[in-house]
Amino acid sequence: MTDADKRDRIIAAAYDVLSEKGYDKASTKEIANTAGVAQGLINYYFPSKDLLFAEVFRRETEKYCKSFDGLIVVDGKPLNIESISGLLEIPKSKALEEPEWFRLRYELFAIGLRNDAARETLKEMLDTKRKHISSSLQSITGLPPEQSDTFASVLYAIIEGLGLQKVADPTFRYDDAYGMLAEMLGAYYEQLIKKREL
Amino acid sequence: MTDADKRDRIIAAAYDVLSEKGYDKASTKEIANTAGVAQGLINYYFPSKDLLFAEVFRRETEKYCKSFDGLIVVDGKPLNIESISGLLEIPKSKALEEPEWFRLRYELFAIGLRNDAARETLKEMLDTKRKHISSSLQSITGLPPEQSDTFASVLYAIIEGLGLQKVADPTFRYDDAYGMLAEMLGAYYEQLIKKREL
DNA sequence: GTCTATAACAGGATAGAC
DNA sequence: GTCTATCCTGTTATAGAC
Numbered sequence: 001m002t003d004a005d006k007r008d009r010i011i012a013a014a015y016d017v018l019s020e021k022g023y024d025k026a027s028t029k030e031i032a033n034t035a036g037v038a039q040g041l042i043n044y045y046f047p048s049k050d051l052l053f054a055e056v057f058r059r060e061t062e063k064y065c066k067s068f069d070g071l072i073v074v075d076g077k078p079l080n081i082e083s084i085s086g087l088l089e090i091p092k093s094k095a096l097e098e099p100e101w102f103r104l105r106y107e108l109f110a111i112g113l114r115n116d117a118a119r120e121t122l123k124e125m126l127d128t129k130r131k132h133i134s135s136s137l138q139s140i141t142g143l144p145p146e147q148s149d150t151f152a153s154v155l156y157a158i159i160e161g162l163g164l165q166k167v168a169d170p171t172f173r174y175d176d177a178y179g180m181l182a183e184m185l186g187a188y189y190e191q192l193i194k195k196r197e198l
Numbered sequence: 199m200t201d202a203d204k205r206d207r208i209i210a211a212a213y214d215v216l217s218e219k220g221y222d223k224a225s226t227k228e229i230a231n232t233a234g235v236a237q238g239l240i241n242y243y244f245p246s247k248d249l250l251f252a253e254v255f256r257r258e259t260e261k262y263c264k265s266f267d268g269l270i271v272v273d274g275k276p277l278n279i280e281s282i283s284g285l286l287e288i289p290k291s292k293a294l295e296e297p298e299w300f301r302l303r304y305e306l307f308a309i310g311l312r313n314d315a316a317r318e319t320l321k322e323m324l325d326t327k328r329k330h331i332s333s334s335l336q337s338i339t340g341l342p343p344e345q346s347d348t349f350a351s352v353l354y355a356i357i358e359g360l361g362l363q364k365v366a367d368p369t370f371r372y373d374d375a376y377g378m379l380a381e382m383l384g385a386y387y388e389q390l391i392k393k394r395e396l
Numbered sequence: 397g398t399c400t401a402t403a404a405c406a407g408g409a410t411a412g413a414c
Numbered sequence: 415g416t417c418t419a420t421c422c423t424g425t426t427a428t429a430g431a432c
Contacts, residue, residue: 006397022312024222028426038399043427045397103311110308112366113301114220123367130363150374154382157359157375158352165328165351168310169321176348177355184352187389188382204415226408236417241409243415 007045009035014056019104023053023111054121057108060101061125065132067094071140079141079189085182087140092178095163102163130156141189205243207233212254217302221251221309252319255306258299259323263330265292269338277339277387283380285338290376293361300361328354339387 013035017026028049032039046052071087095102112122134152137143143151158181166174211233215224226247230237244250269285293300310320332350335341341349356379364372 020312022222022308024220024425027424029424039426040400040428041398047427049426099311103308106304106308106311109362109366110220110301110304113297113304113362114218119366126363126366126370146374147378150371150378153360153363153370153375154356154379157363158355159359160362161355161357161359162351164307164311164358165324165355168307168317168324172324172351173348176344177351180345180348180352183389184382184386187385190389191381191385222407225406227406237408238410238418239416245409247408 006035006037006041010037010042010045010052011055011059014052015059015104016100018053018056018107019100022107026053050117056104057121057125060104060108061128063101064105064129067091068132068136071136079186081182081186084185084189085179088178088182091159092162092174095166096174099167102167105160106164126156143192204233204235204239208235208240208243208250209253209257212250213257213302214298216251216254216305217298220305224251248315254302255319255323258302258306259326261299262303262327265289266330266334269334277384279380279384282383282387283377286376286380289357290360290372293364294372297365300365303358304362324354341390 010031013031014026017031017034020026021030028042029039031052032042042049042052046055067090070090077083108118108122108125111118113119130149130152133156134145134148137148137151137155138145141148141151162174162177162181165172165177208229211229212224215229215232218224219228226240227237229250230240240247240250244253265288268288275281306316306320306323309316311317328347328350331354332343332346335346335349335353336343339346339349360372360375360379363370363375
């Protein structure tokens with residue numbers, strides 16, 4: 001963090017403190033310290049703590065979607081266990097490499113489930129992500145949009161749920177779970193193909 | 199809530215307030231009001247707020263495991279889309295019928311990911327649940343323990359992840375997602391059977 | 397735009413009476 | 415066991431100087 005706009009520094013600091021301490025314990029004081037600005041400045045840019053965090057979550061969603069953009073399969077290659085495992089590598093590695101990022105999401109999940117304003121933010125976040133994953137899936141599998149949307153929601157659930165188990169417990173057999181997931185997706189995909197051919 | 203032991207009343211009230219307000223906003227004052235006892239009494243039974251909530255989470259895990267105990271398939275009936283859908287009905291309905299219960303879990307997920315003491319509680323909770331689901335799966339599918347454990351972790355991830363999407367957004371196509379999940383599991387199970395027969 | 401200082405309040409935990 | 419009263423700390427948001 002160099003000396004970018006102080007507003008940006010505040011958002012970046014909020015991201016860090018929020019993922020480490022959680023919504024309530026993430027005090028504006030600590031955010032200001034981390035950002036290297038006066039506490040009062042936060043309220044100059046953001047009328048309230050809530051609005052600051054809304055901005056943090058907005059950026060998180062953007063980043064999340066971008067992380068899926070590498071998901072493209074070379075044309076002609078069929079989908080099998082190996083290629084599916086390769087595709088899953090990207091979301092899988094995120095929980096290991098950026099656990100703070102991961103924690104941040106669960107923070108929003110928890111808040112969103114109990115606070116009406118945050119629920120709206122959460123709803124949008126989930127919708128944006130689902131749609132993004134869905135469009136990747138369409139280009140990979142050639143499935144129709146509706147089916148892809150549903151598929152995306154299941155996939156998203158698994159990714160977040162397995163990451164949770166891994167971040168909460170380093171001894172969790174994350175690889176095994178992803179291995180089984182790949183097999184499951186492979187079996188399902190094969191079945192879809194067969195049905196389409198009939 | 200009649201006039202059971204005041205200690206029990208405190209725990210029950212903590213459950214309610216915690217799932218509604220979240221960890222930090224769930225004040226001992228409000229818990230005391232809800233339970234109809236003096237605030238000081240909470241500290242008589244529980245040296246700290248953390249220990250009170252640890253007890254709440256312990257009970258949640260117990261309840262969760264019990265909720266899976268109805269999951270038994272009539273012997274001889276094969277696993278197909280219909281019977282799998284039937285089995286999934288139980289976890290599926292929980293998010294709709296008891297959203298507070300659901301929120302409570304996400305509360306622990308968020309706290310557990312950032313607090314060392316709570317992480318231990320979370321780890322145990324996840325482990326207990328996985329093992330419980332796994333043993334149900336073993337008796338239903340006849341899969342070996344290790345495979346069932348892995349299966350349980352994937353299944354648990356999906357259940358919580360889909361529930362999140364539904365509770366966060368009532369317009370979410372929850373039925374479609376569970377429908378696809380049943381198909382996925384069916385396809386995977388068929389594949390397992392075939393492999394076993396070779 | 398940025399800072400310092402402070403107002404206004406709420407939290408958990410404790411002391412001590414009954 | 416249970417209550418009331420209080421202490422101490424930490425919080426957000428604002429006021430006002432620079």
